[in-house]
Amino acid sequence: MKTSTRVCVIGGGVVGCSVLYHLTKLGWSDVMLVERSELTSGSTWHAAGGFHTLNGDTNMAALQGYTIRLYRELEALTGMSCGLHHVGGVTLADTPERFDMLKAERAKHRFMGLETEILSPQEIKAIAPITNVEGVLGGLYDPLDGHLDPSGTTHAYAKAARMGGATIETHCMVHETRQRPDGTWDVVTDKGTIHAEHVVNAGGLWAREVGAMAGVYLPLHPMEHQYLVTDDLPEIYERAVEHPHVMDPGGESYLRQEGRGLCIGFYEQPCKPWAVGGTPWSFGHELLPDDYDKIEDSIAFAYRRYPILERAGVKTVIHGPFTFAPDGNPLVGPVPGLRNYWSACGVMAGFSQGGGVGLTLAQWMVEGEPERDVFAMDVARFGRWITPGYTLPKVVENYQNRFSVTYPNEELPAARPFRTTPMYEIFDQMGAVWGSQYGLEVPNYFAQGDEPRYETPSFRRSNAFEATAREVHAVRGAVGINEVQNFGKYSVTGADARAWLNRIMAGRIPKPGRISLTPMLAPSGRLIGDFTVACLSETEFRLTASYSAQDFHMRWFEGQLAGEVQIANISDRSTGFQIAGPRARDLLAKVTRADVSDDVFRFLDVKRLSIGMMEATVQRVSYTGDLGYEIYVDAMEQRALWQLLWEAGQEFGLKPFGMRAMMSLRLDKFFGSWMREFSPDYMPGETGMDRFIQWEKAFIGKEAAEKERAEGHARKLCSFIVEADDADVIAYEPIWLDGAVQGFCTSGGYSHYAGKSVAFGFVPTDRAVDGLEVEIEILGNMHKARLVTDMLFDADGARMRG
Numbered sequence: 001m002k003t004s005t006r007v008c009v010i011g012g013g014v015v016g017c018s019v020l021y022h023l024t025k026l027g028w029s030d031v032m033l034v035e036r037s038e039l040t041s042g043s044t045w046h047a048a049g050g051f052h053t054l055n056g057d058t059n060m061a062a063l064q065g066y067t068i069r070l071y072r073e074l075e076a077l078t079g080m081s082c083g084l085h086h087v088g089g090v091t092l093a094d095t096p097e098r099f100d101m102l103k104a105e106r107a108k109h110r111f112m113g114l115e116t117e118i119l120s121p122q123e124i125k126a127i128a129p130i131t132n133v134e135g136v137l138g139g140l141y142d143p144l145d146g147h148l149d150p151s152g153t154t155h156a157y158a159k160a161a162r163m164g165g166a167t168i169e170t171h172c173m174v175h176e177t178r179q180r181p182d183g184t185w186d187v188v189t190d191k192g193t194i195h196a197e198h199v200v201n202a203g204g205l206w207a208r209e210v211g212a213m214a215g216v217y218l219p220l221h222p223m224e225h226q227y228l229v230t231d232d233l234p235e236i237y238e239r240a241v242e243h244p245h246v247m248d249p250g251g252e253s254y255l256r257q258e259g260r261g262l263c264i265g266f267y268e269q270p271c272k273p274w275a276v277g278g279t280p281w282s283f284g285h286e287l288l289p290d291d292y293d294k295i296e297d298s299i300a301f302a303y304r305r306y307p308i309l310e311r312a313g314v315k316t317v318i319h320g321p322f323t324f325a326p327d328g329n330p331l332v333g334p335v336p337g338l339r340n341y342w343s344a345c346g347v348m349a350g351f352s353q354g355g356g357v358g359l360t361l362a363q364w365m366v367e368g369e370p371e372r373d374v375f376a377m378d379v380a381r382f383g384r385w386i387t388p389g390y391t392l393p394k395v396v397e398n399y400q401n402r403f404s405v406t407y408p409n410e411e412l413p414a415a416r417p418f419r420t421t422p423m424y425e426i427f428d429q430m431g432a433v434w435g436s437q438y439g440l441e442v443p444n445y446f447a448q449g450d451e452p453r454y455e456t457p458s459f460r461r462s463n464a465f466e467a468t469a470r471e472v473h474a475v476r477g478a479v480g481i482n483e484v485q486n487f488g489k490y491s492v493t494g495a496d497a498r499a500w501l502n503r504i505m506a507g508r509i510p511k512p513g514r515i516s517l518t519p520m521l522a523p524s525g526r527l528i529g530d531f532t533v534a535c536l537s538e539t540e541f542r543l544t545a546s547y548s549a550q551d552f553h554m555r556w557f558e559g560q561l562a563g564e565v566q567i568a569n570i571s572d573r574s575t576g577f578q579i580a581g582p583r584a585r586d587l588l589a590k591v592t593r594a595d596v597s598d599d600v601f602r603f604l605d606v607k608r609l610s611i612g613m614m615e616a617t618v619q620r621v622s623y624t625g626d627l628g629y630e631i632y633v634d635a636m637e638q639r640a641l642w643q644l645l646w647e648a649g650q651e652f653g654l655k656p657f658g659m660r661a662m663m664s665l666r667l668d669k670f671f672g673s674w675m676r677e678f679s680p681d682y683m684p685g686e687t688g689m690d691r692f693i694q695w696e697k698a699f700i701g702k703e704a705a706e707k708e709r710a711e712g713h714a715r716k717l718c719s720f721i722v723e724a725d726d727a728d729v730i731a732y733e734p735i736w737l738d739g740a741v742q743g744f745c746t747s748g749g750y751s752h753y754a755g756k757s758v759a760f761g762f763v764p765t766d767r768a769v770d771g772l773e774v775e776i777e778i779l780g781n782m783h784k785a786r787l788v789t790d791m792l793f794d795a796d797g798a799r800m801r802g
């Protein structure tokens, strides 16, 4: 056996084999895979082999599209068959909400180049005649849907990898992974030790156990899953063409032709987690006992939807486990806190996603970063706070919701409340309607009187509309208060702190006492952060960014550390409140003896102030676009700060506001938001972030950013006022211009201050002029929209800076 390699992939399921193939495809041939048994012997061999592009995340959907298109390429390369059946598939909608979701998906697909279409019940009946379309409002047809032979496909990946120089060692069990001081790994197997520069955990059902060998917890859990194959049915085998797939979210089932009969699987509500205490090493090429009880209701529903099933005998039952992460997306990328250790696990749809996962990981390893924003499957999207006790109920919830409508404003209840701030009880008593961000409870808005303490999930304006309007007007009219817990915060200290920040950040690093805004770029020039940098002294800086990107940012920072500089994630240690609105200064002046008048405490100043008993760090910035201050104290002092501000604020009309109001307020000033307007999908020039770049200094990503600057950019981020009805832009709606889709939205919403529906989105640069008339497709309907450049509030900045 080979004992030294550049990469050792652990696990020979479809995912490990895809990673191995893609590494060779990108030019690394000194790579190997070790498999404890035969290839496919985890969850891969018993998969139903179905594939589809539908995914709530646009980039995940694009990677699923890549996976599906790859199969023909693999077949051509290896001469092996993947057993492809490109039969197409339709997802049914039997409620208006489901139909809204499918129409929103269809709209996204327009600019992604995916040829899906909305079908009427009659059209569904015509292509899938065994379907009872009673109660069905329509469906989304995807010609790319199909199924394949799981084993044949995995072996095709393996052959293609071998052709590229990779080696595969089967019957080779990994017992330990030990890191050497130089960051390389000893992979200890029952056939000897392999010295590897990099380790990839593609352990599938055993990924938790393989992770534990390196001291990491990977948040995934296996679930039991079952599908049935029927006896031959003449209505099926006498057809001239193969029956398409039918996904019935109402019945939580997927159905397709299998040979001369049908195959139907369920995502049942009474689902069961498997191997809660850990996956046994003794589990081999085996299935779980049949369990009809848990799918009884699902079968009854299926009989109504497909009456033919009532008289079909069951030929085979396949019941096996496979793994899910808490949100159902894979766990891919460099594992935070470990060097040269990569995750390729938690892949619940290996045949829809395996190719995209392999490509992404190989790009990350070989080229330093993936070609697109893959945060939706980045292993760093869960914080280091995550535990098995949190993962399990979330995975169960995800399995149960697999076929549910995913609403943009939906707050899923499992494993909550988990992480709370000292304000939880106080806000709860004030009527907080809670949301969850990176495991943290965050007030979305405050219900009053007999308003329900629950936001109706919807693609349209929800019942939070009135409360949000109230909070927006409280800020714009007097002063509002909101917690700053859900910002990612970092302390950067040391003699080389300024030099280090200058290299890491593309923008200007401020002088002591000042604040600046800056993008952070990857070497490719793409945006990987949108930071506020406050300089407390020449050797002490404080950074603020997105709360959900903490591990994503810390992983990058730790990988870039050099010189005498220390960086600490203080997101949960440092908390407090932002106060915003025309009376914010009066409120601040009342709680401190310091002079906070405008000429002393200017816009973009940072100061240490004594506020009551607290020594606070106060930054004069506000994402609301209003006069505002962020007041940071130690988390232990947050309640004392609250008491002081709340009592002092009453005379100024102080009111609490939540995230819904914050996201509406930012629209007035056309402020972009991380992972919406700014993400690794975009470059600084096209998003306008280049205005913060300090071109005369050296920084990571400069060459690429300069290239964009010199060559220009094809598209430009713009703001629009939309003639909307009861639904605003959410994200990825197509923008129509001259009768064709020429752009897409990044986000939007309703400006309660201006009484207008606002959208942000990209259009061709040469068309991006004030007053441009476009149409935006929201939930399948066209809405006129006009490009605007004048901000809706405080266009001259008098209020924010004054």
Ligand SMILES: Cc1cc2nc3c(=O)[nH]c(=O)nc-3n(C[C@H](O)[C@H](O)[C@H](O)COP(=O)(O)OP(=O)(O)OC[C@H]3O[C@@H](n4cnc5c(N)ncnc54)[C@H](O)[C@@H]3O)c2cc1C
Residues within 6 Å of the ligand: 010, 011, 012, 013, 014, 015, 016, 034, 035, 036, 037, 038, 039, 040, 041, 042, 043, 044, 045, 046, 047, 048, 049, 050, 051, 172, 173, 174, 175, 202, 203, 204, 205, 206, 207, 210, 225, 226, 227, 318, 319, 320, 321, 322, 344, 345, 346, 347, 348, 349, 350, 351, 352, 353
């Ligand atoms: C009933 C059922 C139906 C399904 N239907 C579909 C479907 O229609 N479409 C779809 O896309 N997906 C489907 N899936 C899911 C699919 O099976 C998984 O997404 C896929 O198998 C994941 O592959 P993997 O490579 O990540 O994991 P696995 O297949 O579990 O592979 C992991 C491999 O790692 C090896 N390994 C683990 N630990 C070690 C070690 N210490 N040393 C060496 N080797 C090790 C294991 O032996 C195993 O071969 C289904 C799953 C089930 C259970």
